[in-house]
Amino acid sequence: MKADLFDQRRLLDLQAVDTLLTQLKQRRRRLDEDTTPADARRRVQALNDRAASLTADIADLDRDIGRIEREVELVTKRADADRDRMASGTAGAKELEGLQSELESLARRQRSLEDDELELMERREALEAELEAARAQTIEAQHALDEAEAARNRALAAIEAETADAESDRIALTISIPDRLVELYERIHARQPIAAAELVGRRCESCRIEKSPADMAPLRAAAIDEVLRCEECGCVLIRTELPSHGPRRDTSEDELKKYT
Ligand SMILES: [Zn+2]
Structure with a gap:
């Protein structure tokens, strides 16, 4: 010829x-194979799930703490009523003895309830700290995800623009x-x-x-x-x-x- x-x-x-077109295809393939955005998305999802689970645990503890506080209120009211009765001077010796014994038992019950409440409050505090840490990590992970997605979009836009240019150059040449x-x-x-x-x-x-x-x-x-x-x-x-x-x-x- x-x-x-x-x-x-x-x-x-x-x-x-x-x-150049072959290199652009390879760049596109590498971009598609890059798991950075997907990994970052999974991490954000896992941290969100963790925060949701901690929030639910804290709500459960709040319910338990509320129940204990209502019970303490009942015990306190009952003890106040007993003390009022004792102070009224109208109770007999046998009743006074019964009231005294009940007051002691109510005081024991109150201490036990307060111990339980304290334990729940401590657990709540620990969960709050974990939740706060999970939220801080979520912010960081979301930031990393945004960056990974922006970088991918930038790379993709560059590849598409360069491919379009190369394709029109190819047509002009042929x-x-x-x-x-x-x-x-x-x-x-x-x-x-x-x-x-x-x-x-x-x-x-x-x-x-x-x-x-x-x-x-x-x-x-x-x-x-x-x-x-x-x-x-x-x-x-x-x-x-x-x-x-x-x-x-x-x-x-x-x-x-x-x-x-
Ligand atoms: Zn050759």
């Missing part, structure tokens, strides 16, 4: 765009390069990521294999508008060390000697 070397070189631009050359490129590109590469000295920049002088001879002898292929990797070899609008076949060999 023959094509103007200037057009052949545009395949390198097309290749650069395709390489329009400006002769169809036959684009078709050849696309055929190779369907098989392998690098479809066009520079020939630098004796080396193909795609497979990086240095060609032997024997393999180089036909490449050197080829007309400047001849489309060359790498024997090793199959890509289109672009001679960038030659002037793009160089001489045609009849004088090309002298030119080639100058540049290779």
Whole structure:
């Protein structure tokens, strides 16, 4: 196949765009695989659950404390009534003895209730401290989640913008390069990521294999508008060390000697 070397070189631009598109796809894949936002979301959820469970435990304790306080109130009222009765001077000796014994039993009951209440208050205090810590951790975790999501959105927006640019560059290039050359490129590109590469000295920049002088001879002898292929990797070899609008076949060999 023959094509103007200037057009052949545009395949390198097309290749650069395709390489960029491949890198953008990889970046997108890595972004999708990044578990940072999901991990942060799970942590926030776990901390919220923990806070909700602590809040429920505290509400249960408040109910128990309230019940004890109402019972203490009843005991106190009963003891006050007993003391009023004793002070009235109208109770007989036997009744006074009964009242005294009841007062002692009420006092014991009150102490026991107050001990229970104290224990519940201490547990409540410990749960409050845990709840406060969980809330502080939730704020931090939410902050980390917001940052992770913002970073992901920024990265995604950048990838999408760069992809859109690269895709329109690709369309512009395929329009400006002769169809036959684009078709050849696309055929190779369907098989392998690098479809066009520079020939630098004796080396193909795609497979990086240095060609032997024997393999180089036909490449050197080829007309400047001849489309060359790498024997090793199959890509289109672009001679960038030659002037793009160089001489045609009849004088090309002298030119080639100058540049290779
Ligand atoms: Zn090669």
